[in-house]
Amino acid sequence: MYILAIDTTGPLGSAALLDLETEKTVMKISAEEKGHLKNLMPLVQSLLEQEHAAPADIAAVAASVGPGSYTGIRIGVTSARAFAQALNIPCIRVGTLDMFRQKAEDRDAAVIFNARRGQVYGAVYRKGGGAVMEPCPCMLEDVYNCVKENGLNPVWYGDGIDAYQGSEQFGKYLEGAECADKSERYQTAGMAVREALRLYRAGETCRVEELLPEYMRKTEAEQKLQDGSLERARAAKLARFRSR
Amino acid sequence: MAFASDKEHMRKKERIMLNEQFITLGIESSCDETSIAVVADGRKILSNVISSQIAIHTKFGGVVPEIASRHHLQNINAVLQQSLDEAGVTLSDVDLIGVTNGPGLIGAVVIGVATAKALSLASGIPLVGVNHMHGHVSANYLQYEDLKPPFLALIVSGGHTNIVDVTDYNTCRVLGSTRDDAAGEAYDKVARVIGLGYPGGPKVDKAAKEGNPDAVQFKRVYLEKGSYDFSFSGLKTQVINYVHTEKMRGHELSVPDISASFQQAVVDVIVDEAVSAAEERREEKLVMAGGVAANSKLREEMQKACDAHGIRLYRPEPVLCTDNGAMIASAAYYKYRKNGADGLDLDAYANLPL
């Protein structure tokens, strides 16, 4: 039996199968950026073929649930939910930042996913895997300060590096930082399936309806509704409309 | 959610197997309804579960795409289960999975397509992507057992106002379309300006019932002779200007009167164009499709005009005019019969021509 894991939260989607008996993992990564919807199921299909396995051989489906690209998160989570529903098997919910704990076995690790305008989804792990900063939405500056205040010397991961390294406004926080090579920098289904195995062995599976995205932020519309700016914007628009 | 009893389930299953019906699952998530249906032989609805998000989007004054996508994801699996249960089938009874893969809000379409593809791979059931507008036309096959192409179709919705020559189950030749706003779009904008809000179509339709359609003389916009095209942005501007002028004069606005007068102007133009297209092309059958085909005034006036001209009018029940999975299942059935299945690399598209 296998665990199937899916990650479509970053620029490149991937799928992985882990053989529960041998704990051997195979993974395929899409060659096309943002082609998650188109490419994900063909990736899973070719993994199954490669392993001479059938969907019925899958014991649980794991999804990397975010944070990350909203649409990407949804493609992975939705696919995992339907796959699990069709086979009547449990799901495993893997936090995408949590997956980087694995990288902190022998070195401190700082993770930053780009959320634009200096914002990131970040996490910091001390060597050995203890969380110094739990996964959260914050500013790049906050992650930088956390690293400095705790006297850490981390390797940096995540697509926040690509977004902010060399940036006029925010580049200073990454100056001199040791950034992971691109082949190691991003989240993958291979990382997800290893985290999923740990959760599976611990009995931490969930039902289809419990496999939910971790967006980490409210939608812009909800934020605006809450702070009253939706109402103000609507009134202003109506006034402009009428004054034409 | 009600689960069919085992006995009832067995009975239904036997019936289906005895009759050797071809079972299609139809999945629709292109805008603000999550809907999944089970349809037999492309024509008979066994279930058609529709989970509407109208209440959620009302407080934002319109459909918020990001919120719609989030809700589709949360709802779709329960909608699937309910749909199978109500039809008295299990996934293993399903012969084909049809799914809207455009046009629509891309983040919303993606949820249905991702679901359909994962179900297809996990269960080995073939998959077909359906053009949402073909689905709207196909709603008529569910309503009318005897309807077969060719026929002329009037498609009116939030994004479309088309007169279409449906030559076979899979081919729609566009004869006329809107040059600016779709009819449904004009409804939404007018509803916003007169303070009715979202959803514009049903709210204007309702308010119009209390109003006088002759209260305000809005000019009907017809395009050059020989064209089956529409234009509604001028009418929309007339309404905005009228509202503005009346306010400047300190007059009280009558929302029912404006609604009724605006609606009459829209309906007059659509009915005239559709019926004269049918006349000119000597079509005996005229088919209505799309969300705005649920509009009570349009249905009534189309019936009158078709009766007067000896044209047979087909118009699905309002529930089949709004977005639903059954119409997608029907369209998928006919597409599959002609073209076979799509691959697992099926993609979603915000824009997809008719």
Ligand SMILES: [Zn+2]
């Ligand atoms: Zn529609």
